[in-house]
Amino acid sequence: MGTVIEAANKDTNGSVLNKNPTVVFVLGGPGSGKGTQCANVVEHFGFTHLSAGDLLRAEIKSGSENGTMIQNMIKEGKIVPSEVTIRLLQQAIKDNGNDKFLIDGFPRNEENRAAFERVTGIEPAFVLYFDCPEEEMERRLLSRNQGREDDNIETIRKRFKVFLDSSLPVINYYDAKGKVRKVDAARPVEEVFESVKAIFGPKNEKAD
Ligand SMILES: Nc1ncnc2c1ncn2[C@@H]1O[C@H](COP(=O)(O)OP(=O)(O)OP(=O)(O)O)[C@@H](O)[C@H]1O
Ligand SMILES: Nc1ccn([C@@H]2O[C@H](COP(=O)(O)O)[C@@H](O)[C@H]2O)c(=O)n1
Ligand SMILES: [Mg+2]
Numbered sequence: 001m002g003t004v005i006e007a008a009n010k011d012t013n014g015s016v017l018n019k020n021p022t023v024v025f026v027l028g029g030p031g032s033g034k035g036t037q038c039a040n041v042v043e044h045f046g047f048t049h050l051s052a053g054d055l056l057r058a059e060i061k062s063g064s065e066n067g068t069m070i071q072n073m074i075k076e077g078k079i080v081p082s083e084v085t086i087r088l089l090q091q092a093i094k095d096n097g098n099d100k101f102l103i104d105g106f107p108r109n110e111e112n113r114a115a116f117e118r119v120t121g122i123e124p125a126f127v128l129y130f131d132c133p134e135e136e137m138e139r140r141l142l143s144r145n146q147g148r149e150d151d152n153i154e155t156i157r158k159r160f161k162v163f164l165d166s167s168l169p170v171i172n173y174y175d176a177k178g179k180v181r182k183v184d185a186a187r188p189v190e191e192v193f194e195s196v197k198a199i200f201g202p203k204n205e206k207a208d
Pocket of ligand 2: 030051052053054056073074075076077078079080081085104105106107108112150159
């Protein structure tokens with residue numbers, strides 16, 4: 001398991017994004033703790049956190065022409081077409097002065113993965129994978145209380161199925177390339193973060 005973050009995207013993305021950011025994809029089932037741990041990484045390691053789900057929810061609120069389509073997809077736990085999500089991610093990267101990003105909840109399927117690579121030329125430095133049993137994720141989602149329309153048992157079950165059918169194959173794809181850093185996420189937040197810190201490495205901690 002590597003502890004050093006490499007800027008793995010070397011060539012083509014500069015022409016599309018005009019910058020050459022370090023990107024870590026943060027994946028894991030619904031409720032595995034991606035957002036919670038990303039907040040800790042931002043604090044400790046100075047990354048910018050981009051959650052694909054948050055960007056899509058903001059797009060609904062903005063009154064965009066895609067809003068109704070996105071809202072319906074999220075209610076059903078389905079994956080929004082890549083062109084929409086990638087446009088939001090690209091814009092967020094462009095608008096931000098930082099050069100290192102945690103991209104949370106993306107790529108969610110093979111279409112997301114291939115399209116992002118094609119459009120941006122960015123290869124992730126690594127993939128942080130939060131591994132958590134469904135029963136624990138279900139417990140967490142049902143008590144999250146953030147008013148999310150997809151945190152109900154019917155949609156949660158659909159999201160679990162989408163994760164198994166479409167997202168795990170993406171994790172397996174990166175695993176075959178030696179890029180997955182797997183963390184046991186079924187532990188208290190602080191313990192999970194100890195494992196996360198070991199992955200990012202002391203060298204990358206922010207100075208106080
Ligand atoms: N290690 C943990 N132990 C117990 N509860 C946790 C842990 N990590 C996160 N939680 C809680 O579980 C809920 C889901 O966490 P979080 O929003 O970080 O998950 P997520 O992976 O981003 O989910 P989603 O994919 O639905 O966005 C939150 O209420 C959070 O406070
Ligand atoms: N790449 C993505 C990411 C998310 N979605 C949709 O948003 C929902 C919520 O995502 P969270 O990461 O916040 O849990 C998800 O269930 C999808 O409907 C998407 O389409 N594509
Ligand atoms: Mg989240």
